[in-house]
Amino acid sequence: MEILKVQNVSKVYGSKKSTKLYMALRSISFEVNEGEFIGVMGASGSGKTTLLNILGSIDKPTTGRFFMNDRDITTFSKKQLARHRMDNIGFIFQDYNLLETMTLKENIILPLALVGHKANIIEEKLRKIVNDLGITEVLEKYPYEVSGGEQQRAAACRALIANPKIILADEPTGNLDSKSGKDLLELLTYINRDYRATILMVTHDVFAASYCQKIMFIRDGEIYNELYAGENKREFFDSIIDVMSVLKGERK
Amino acid sequence: MKLTTLALNNIKRNFKRYVMYFFSLSFSVFTAYSFFALMQNEYVLMAFTYDDRYKSLLINFGIIIMVFVMFFLLSSNNSFIKARKKEISTYSLFGMTNGKIGKLLFLETMIVGITSLIIGIGVGIFFSKLMAMILLDISLASFTGNIEFTISMRAAYITAIIFLTIFCLMGLSGLRVINKFELIDLFKAHRVSEGRSKGSKIVLILSILLIGIGYYLATNSNSMIVTMSAIPILLMVISGTYLFFWGGLPKILNIIKSNKRNYYKGVTLISTSAFSHRMKSIGTVMATIAVLSAVATTAIATGYTLYSNIEKNTYDVVGYDMYFFGGHEEVLSDIRTTFKAYGSEIVNELTIQSYMSSPRVNMTIDENSIFNLGKEVYFRVYSQSMYNKLASICKCNYRPAGYIKLGEAMYIHGYRFHEIDDKVKGQQLSFTDKTLTITSVSRFKAISFGVKHTIIINDDDFDSLIDRGDIRDANEKGDTYDKVTLFNYKNSLTSRKLNKELTQILSENTKGFRTAYTNYDESLQSFGLICFIGFFMSAVFIMMTASLLYFKQVMAAEDERHQYKILRKIGMDEQVEKRVIRKRLIPVFLIPLLVGIVHSMFAMKAADTLVFSNIIPVDNSYFRVLLCSAVMYLTYAIVYSVFYFVTKDQYSRIVK
Numbered sequence: 016m017e018i019l020k021v022q023n024v025s026k027v028y029g030s031k032k033s034t035k036l037y038m039a040l041r042s043i044s045f046e047v048n049e050g051e052f053i054g055v056m057g058a059s060g061s062g063k064t065t066l067l068n069i070l071g072s073i074d075k076p077t078t079g080r081f082f083m084n085d086r087d088i089t090t091f092s093k094k095q096l097a098r099h100r101m102d103n104i105g106f107i108f109q110d111y112n113l114l115e116t117m118t119l120k121e122n123i124i125l126p127l128a129l130v131g132h133k134a135n136i137i138e139e140k141l142r143k144i145v146n147d148l149g150i151t152e153v154l155e156k157y158p159y160e161v162s163g164g165e166q167q168r169a170a171a172c173r174a175l176i177a178n179p180k181i182i183l184a185d186e187p188t189g190n191l192d193s194k195s196g197k198d199l200l201e202l203l204t205y206i207n208r209d210y211r212a213t214i215l216m217v218t219h220d221v222f223a224a225s226y227c228q229k230i231m232f233i234r235d236g237e238i239y240n241e242l243y244a245g246e247n248k249r250e251f252f253d254s255i256i257d258v259m260s261v262l263k264g265e266r267k
Numbered sequence: 268m269k270l271t272t273l274a275l276n277n278i279k280r281n282f283k284r285y286v287m288y289f290f291s292l293s294f295s296v297f298t299a300y301s302f303f304a305l306m307q308n309e310y311v312l313m314a315f316t317y318d319d320r321y322k323s324l325l326i327n328f329g330i331i332i333m334v335f336v337m338f339f340l341l342s343s344n345n346s347f348i349k350a351r352k353k354e355i356s357t358y359s360l361f362g363m364t365n366g367k368i369g370k371l372l373f374l375e376t377m378i379v380g381i382t383s384l385i386i387g388i389g390v391g392i393f394f395s396k397l398m399a400m401i402l403l404d405i406s407l408a409s410f411t412g413n414i415e416f417t418i419s420m421r422a423a424y425i426t427a428i429i430f431l432t433i434f435c436l437m438g439l440s441g442l443r444v445i446n447k448f449e450l451i452d453l454f455k456a457h458r459v460s461e462g463r464s465k466g467s468k469i470v471l472i473l474s475i476l477l478i479g480i481g482y483y484l485a486t487n488s489n490s491m492i493v494t495m496s497a498i499p500i501l502l503m504v505i506s507g508t509y510l511f512f513w514g515g516l517p518k519i520l521n522i523i524k525s526n527k528r529n530y531y532k533g534v535t536l537i538s539t540s541a542f543s544h545r546m547k548s549i550g551t552v553m554a555t556i557a558v559l560s561a562v563a564t565t566a567i568a569t570g571y572t573l574y575s576n577i578e579k580n581t582y583d584v585v586g587y588d589m590y591f592f593g594g595h596e597e598v599l600s601d602i603r604t605t606f607k608a609y610g611s612e613i614v615n616e617l618t619i620q621s622y623m624s625s626p627r628v629n630m631t632i633d634e635n636s637i638f639n640l641g642k643e644v645y646f647r648v649y650s651q652s653m654y655n656k657l658a659s660i661c662k663c664n665y666r667p668a669g670y671i672k673l674g675e676a677m678y679i680h681g682y683r684f685h686e687i688d689d690k691v692k693g694q695q696l697s698f699t700d701k702t703l704t705i706t707s708v709s710r711f712k713a714i715s716f717g718v719k720h721t722i723i724i725n726d727d728d729f730d731s732l733i734d735r736g737d738i739r740d741a742n743e744k745g746d747t748y749d750k751v752t753l754f755n756y757k758n759s760l761t762s763r764k765l766n767k768e769l770t771q772i773l774s775e776n777t778k779g780f781r782t783a784y785t786n787y788d789e790s791l792q793s794f795g796l797i798c799f800i801g802f803f804m805s806a807v808f809i810m811m812t813a814s815l816l817y818f819k820q821v822m823a824a825e826d827e828r829h830q831y832k833i834l835r836k837i838g839m840d841e842q843v844e845k846r847v848i849r850k851r852l853i854p855v856f857l858i859p860l861l862v863g864i865v866h867s868m869f870a871m872k873a874a875d876t877l878v879f880s881n882i883i884p885v886d887n888s889y890f891r892v893l894l895c896s897a898v899m900y901l902t903y904a905i906v907y908s909v910f911y912f913v914t915k916d917q918y919s920r921i922v923k
């Protein structure tokens with residue numbers, strides 16, 4: 016079942032007055048089915064973050080529309096958008112974006128607290144998810160007291176706790192060492208499988224991308240190519256490298 | 268780029284932040300100039316020449332203000348620099364030495380400082396006439412003189428020197444702050460805690476205990492005890508306040524946090540955690556502000572209470588606009604002509620004969636007591652109907668009504684001890700063939716006309732005692748006691764000339780007199796100055812403490828900005844954001860204000876025991892004191908709310 020439908024979305028940076036307009040996205044269209052784990056790749060500055068921010072309704076497209084469960088998000092009011100983010104979208108960022116004034120636990124329950132759930136329901140959901148993601152021991156600590164991997168796992172818990180329809184991850188492994196990065200990717204795979212969460216992950220790490228079922232390559236604000244994972248992981252990995260080298264070569 | 272250009276650019280770029288800084292700097296300069304100008308103003312000097320006390324009072328007050336202003340400026344300068352940590356570390360990253368950065372900041376301080384110095388002094392000059400007028404107006408009963416517009420070069424000169432010195436100090440302390448910066452901090456700026464504090468139960472209990480004992484001692488109704496424990500009270504309450512903000516409030520926040528049903532509400536969760544995150548860095552500031560607001564509200568409330576009770580107090584002491592002993596007919600006609608000449612009208616006029624008596628009293632003498640009715644005591648005696656006439660035209664606040672039955676007497680005195688009531692009640696007054704019992708006791712200073720003991724008795728008893736010769740209108744030698752003549756008249760407290768003329772006539776022709784005006788004028792001079800200082804000091808304290816809070820919060824906003832960004836990404840909508848900001852900022856202003864006001868209420872209670880209960884002759888003088896103080900508390904609260912709204916506005920704009 017299709018969960019997300021993007022139609023001719025463009026994004027132009029720079030105000031109308033200024034002469035320097037920059038087109039970060041050029042009429043992008045694609046669809047995402049429920050339960051998919053999609054990777055978005057592309058060179059730096061190609062518009063990946065812009066796309067993710069628009070899908071997460073943190074930013075607005077200049078033109079074009081996109082639908083989630085057949086509802087046109089571009090017509091939402093500010094208040095509706097905030098509610099939509101809270102209910103349907105979970106974010107995981109490169110620099111974790113945890114609030115340093117709160118313990119990991121408080122950070123994780125924040126989305127539920129904002130919706131106004133009862134304390135005992137919150138506790139219950141929390142217990143299950145932190146158990147699954149293995150950060151029960153460090154829950155009462157503050158972000159700067161734990162490792163990057165633990166911070167990122169806490170961020171993943173926060174993204175998951177409200178059962179969002181789609182999880183948007185912007186280079187989630189970018190700041191992690193290879194071990195923690197691998198752990199997180201396995202975690203995402205697990206979330207994707209067991210929580211049946213749809214995931215859209217931006218990355219420029221080929222290894223990270225090889226965990227996805229499908230990869231969209233973006234170049235200069237346009238979709239350049241798509242790749243599907245086959246039976247053979249090795250083959251998938253190699254073909255990603257091929258596309259990436261073509262992309263890089265073209266830039267030069 | 269030249270350093271000056273860079274400094275100017277920085278100011279331009281940080282203009283929004285500098286506005287408030289600039290404003291409070293100018294206000295400090297304005298305050299200082301006004302103060303020094305007042306000290307130089309010849310009219311003020313002239314008005315206070317005959318009393319040296321005022322000058323030393325003013326000088327001491329000036330020193331306190333300047334020390335506080337210095338503290339305030341240094342502290343806000345340092346937090347200003349800290350807020351620009353990122354920018355400063357960047358300079359350092361690109362190879363600027365700390366000395367050079369210090370020079371740059373010093374230049375900025377000087378540019379902003381000198382501009383506000385000029386503006387502050389300018390505004391000071393503009394308002395100097397007004398300030399002098401206000402001071403003279405509230406401290407002289409009928410000040411009508413015209414003050415010329417003067418520019419005091421000396422005041423400007425002193426102000427400039429003091430502030431340039433402070434600016435240099437600011438530069439130095441800024442350099443110290445910069446030297447403490449580590450370059451590495453730039454890269455982990457948001458990662459370290461600014462001082463979360465868990466708080467401690469013991470400290471919380473200790474702080475409440477200290478404050479509680481202080482309050483308890485302050486509410487003691489025995490003025491001796493209050494006087495003796497004044498310093499311990501101050502020490503306990505002040506240390507208790509600091510402990511409360513250092514360890515107690517964090518503990519309370521922790522307790523709030525452990526109540527999950529409440530804490531797990533989004534707004535509470537965000538604002539409480541953000542507030543407790545800053546607790547350590549703002550705790551000392553909040554405690555200092557609470558103590559300062561307590562001092563300031565107490566000062567202003569004392570001043571205001573004294574001031575607003577001067578008129579009442581005058582009549583409680585004097586009772587009538589004028590009275591004199593010995594009712595000579597020629598004086599009366601002179602007085603009437605004088606009233607006519609000054610356009611005043613007589614409202615009440617009464618002449619009564621004085622009667623005295625010395626019945627035997629069998630009171631056990633207690634050597635240690637302040638009050639004893641000895642054997643040979645003379646009482647002034649009024650019959651019930653004489654008393655009613657006197658009381659009905661008396662202008663004082665409290666006029667005990669009395670219906671005195673046969674065989675009974677009401678005792679009137681001017682003391683302020685409640686013990687008298689019990690001692691005197693039930694005492695027997697033995698006359699030749701009659702004994703009266705004192706059944707009621709009242710304080711009513713105004714009708715005793717200088718005599719210590721007064722009794723009021725039933726008309727019939729009065730007549731029969733006069734017949735027996737127990738009550739006499741003349742002494743043993745046969746000289747008749749002086750008649751007392753009372754007047755109430757219009758403009759009694761406003762016309763200095765009328766009073767001068769009356770005083771002239773009365774001092775030449777009568778055996779003794781008092782006018783309300785003279786009493787009022789004297790009180791105004793001493794209380795008016797205290798009151799003015801109270802106002803002035805409070806105005807400065809309010810402005811400075813409130814803007815200090817403003818600074819702290821605006822600086823914090825810069826740090827907290829990225830948190831709001833994150834929260835918005837998670838799905839916090841605008842309404843929730845507004846509520847979070849409100850809940851985050853209100854405690855910062857409200858808690859010190861409340862603590863300050865509660866402290867002040869207890870201070871006023873102590874002041875009531877020591878001072879006001881003697882001045883305000885109503886049964887529950889503390890209630891009156893509180894009413895007067897409430898006016899000032901309200902003013903304080905209003906100023907704080909204005910600052911809160913300005914802060915909230917600025918904070919919201921920064922985190923947007």
Ligand SMILES: Nc1ncnc2c1ncn2[C@@H]1O[C@H](COP(=O)(O)OP(=O)(O)O)[C@@H](O)[C@H]1O
Nearest residue numbers: 028029037039058059060061062063064065066
């Ligand atoms: N707020 C902005 N204003 C102007 N240009 C922007 C803004 N954000 C991104 N850009 C530009 O849009 C392009 C795409 O940015 P981004 O989506 O962040 O790329 P990436 O694929 O590296 O995540 C870049 O060239 C960037 O300079």
Ligand SMILES: [Mg+2]
Nearest residue numbers: 063064065185
């Ligand atoms: Mg990016």
